[in-house]
Amino acid sequence: MKNLATALIAAQAEFRTVPQSGSNPFHKSKYSTLKDCWDTARPVLAKHGLCVLQFPDVMGDGNYVLKTVVMHESGESMEGYQPVLSTKQDAQSMGSALTYARRYGLCAALGLVSGDEDDDGNAASQVKSRSTPSKGVTAPPKPPGGATNPSIEEQVNAVPHLGALQSLYESHKDKIEAMAEADKTKIISVFTKRKAQLSGKD
Numbered sequence: 001m002k003n004l005a006t007a008l009i010a011a012q013a014e015f016r017t018v019p020q021s022g023s024n025p026f027h028k029s030k031y032s033t034l035k036d037c038w039d040t041a042r043p044v045l046a047k048h049g050l051c052v053l054q055f056p057d058v059m060g061d062g063n064y065v066l067k068t069v070v071m072h073e074s075g076e077s078m079e080g081y082q083p084v085l086s087t088k089q090d091a092q093s094m095g096s097a098l099t100y101a102r103r104y105g106l107c108a109a110l111g112l113v114s115g116d117e118d119d120d121g122n123a124a125s126q127v128k129s130r131s132t133p134s135k136g137v138t139a140p141p142k143p144p145g146g147a148t149n150p151s152i153e154e155q156v157n158a159v160p161h162l163g164a165l166q167s168l169y170e171s172h173k174d175k176i177e178a179m180a181e182a183d184k185t186k187i188i189s190v191f192t193k194r195k196a197q198l199s200g201k202d
Contacts (some may be wrong), residue, residue, distance in 0.1 A: 004076035007048040012043045013112070018107070018114045022177060025169070025188045025195070032114040033177060034103045049073035052109065054102050064094075066101035066196065068109045080109060092171055099174055111187055152176075152187055156194045164196060 018040045033062035045051060053069040064084040071077040082105035086097035106112065152172055159165045169176075169191055176187055 001076050001078070003074040004050075004070070004072040004078065007050050007072050008070070008110075011044045013048060013114055015046075015110065016040060017070045020115050024190065025192045030115070032103070032107075036100055036114075037103055037106050037112055041106065041112060046109075052106060054105060057081070062126060066098065066105050068102075068105040070109050078109075082103065084107070087167065087170075095176060112122050113117060153190050155189050159194065159198075162198050163193065165191065165198060 018036050020032050020033040021036050021196045022031045022033040023128040024031060024129065036057055041052070043176075051071050053071065055067055057065050059065055059081075064086075065081040066084055067079060067081055069077055069079040070187045077119070084094070084097050084101045088094075107114075155168055159168055176184055179187065
């Protein structure tokens with residue numbers, strides 16, 4: 001493991017603090033996206049003959065995990081596993097959970113650090129609404145009229161409580177981050193307005 005260790009020592013000396021281009025309107029905080037992490041790591045990894053592989057796996061107990069492998073051009077490698085925790089078993093929720101796992105797995109394996117504000121995990125997902133302490137997080141109701149694919153804005157305006165609003169935001173977060181800046185700002189403002197309404201502030 002000498003070659004791998006030597007390369008990682010050199011790479012970690014060059015990694016800069018990961019920028020924070022993502023924003024969480026619920027906690028009014030910024031966080032580092034998966035792209036931020038990879039943009040920070042990739043050129044330094046390549047310089048020192050390193051690469052990172054990540055792929056989903058299933059453990060013997062049936063739990064989903066993400067396997068992260070750090071490899072050196074010499075063939076030496078190390079690996080670790082990150083739980084993939086999803087509130088639902090549909091493709092969208094699993095995709096969001098996998099993105100989380102990829103981000104945290106990459107940072108943990110390489111020792112990447114973000115700014116002090118980064119808490120997109122929201123204190124290990126303790127996101128229960130203060131105004132709904134015992135209410136389960138449920139999906140927002142379908143809009144009237146038989147619509148099967150409501151817009152994000154329609155879904156936001158239909159949610160009954162803060163827990164459901166948080167769940168909705170998490171399920172659409174990757175899509176929102178990929179939007180053009182103007183569209184992203186508009187959608188975030190819709191979430192923020194609905195949060196204020198549900199909190200009794202509007």
